[in-house]
Amino acid sequence: MSQAEMDQAEVVKSDTRTDTKQRILDAAEKLFAREGFHNTSLRAITGEAGANLAAVNYHFGSKEALLDKVIARRLLPLNELRRTRLLRVREESRLENRRPRVEETLRAFIEPTMEFRDSEPGADDFMSLIGRALSEPDDTVRKIFITHIKSIFYLLFETLCDALPEICRETIFWRLQFSMGALSHILRTVGKFELSHFPEGVNPLPDTDAMMAMLVPYLVQGMEVR
Amino acid sequence: MSQAEMDQAEVVKSDTRTDTKQRILDAAEKLFAREGFHNTSLRAITGEAGANLAAVNYHFGSKEALLDKVIARRLLPLNELRRTRLLRVREESRLENRRPRVEETLRAFIEPTMEFRDSEPGADDFMSLIGRALSEPDDTVRKIFITHIKSIFYLLFETLCDALPEICRETIFWRLQFSMGALSHILRTVGKFELSHFPEGVNPLPDTDAMMAMLVPYLVQGMEVR
DNA sequence: CAAAGATTCAAACAAGTGTTTAAATCATTC
């Protein structure tokens, strides 16, 4: 019985963990992020992980199932952080009998992303991966990502609607799309610019705090127009 | 002598135009935009164009050279429109002894994009293509795109710096990055959303004017923060 | 018409893809 079949049958993982699965997940995360899903071969992944070519199909079932695990492994815990913070924003505003504030709402979504990025090793690669997920031409990556992001996105959207009752839902939706575009663009490009592309007097690599200090006011202003 | 060699030698194109080149360019634009560069095979392109497989290598030299032509064919005229409008903004502000306005500067860059999109058939596919160009993991597409967009981007950046002298260049640069992220996100996703992803009460398909009416104020507010 | 050159065509090329298989090895349990 293969590992993939065991997982599908929801059998509890064996107590003696082989770390081959982990090494493959790490290698896949890194390569998917840097080269893209379709430009990364299973041979490249297993080579990087020091595993046999057949290991991916044995442990995960297929390349696509591997991608799902790569995304779910980090996105599910991250979304729990986001959900906790968004619910706290909603609860606090309710207790204080006021509306949620746009800034704290956006921060509740974005800050866990950035903290996550700096905390776990390899998470920066993961951020590039999900930063690109929405713009992947291929259905594979996009659909898997949307599956895992959908509910938290709706919670963010509804909280913003509560924060901005005078603005119609449609306008808020599209402004949120603009914001997601800006955020994902930064997530996938920061640290990837080539020096030659910077005008003089521009620091190529602001740290996370400096980036947040520029990004959040930009997004808040855009959301609150009028 | 192949067509590609003739082009390389800068020989004048034969007066008897085969439209095979055009059909290949159109098919490639469509497929690159919808499936991505690496997910599109030459067989798919030549099949769509009703041409022989070898036609791409004969007329363009390679798949990569074809991509360059696909991008250059539309981006060079588009950038000329943008340059003309940006230079007019600069000239008018100079004559009136004032600074350029952020809104007219951004419009000078964005409006030609949108008008272009609606004018020529196939241009909507092209917009998806360049909307994704910056986020392609692979160097191929990104480098070709950057080559053709660099100078107009600098002109836009410098004009914004003139418009916002009280804000440091670095901040303006990153806000412009946020704006480019928002713009490219919209360019590549509009019309591609799945209905099921829209919260209720949100119109899935605003037209170009409605989108501009939401996007421009959003970007202007973000650029002008503080 | 005939020569010349541009274009198309079918076929093959070498290389790379994800997946499967069956034997070999390892780990655990009785």
Added chain:
DNA sequence: GAATGATTTAAACACTTGTTTGAATCTTTG
């Protein structure tokens, strides 16, 4: 220590990729 099941391994599978080739066809020119 033998048996059982999980894991690893090398090899092959069927398929797709971009590119090249040399002959066939079309177009233009002399």
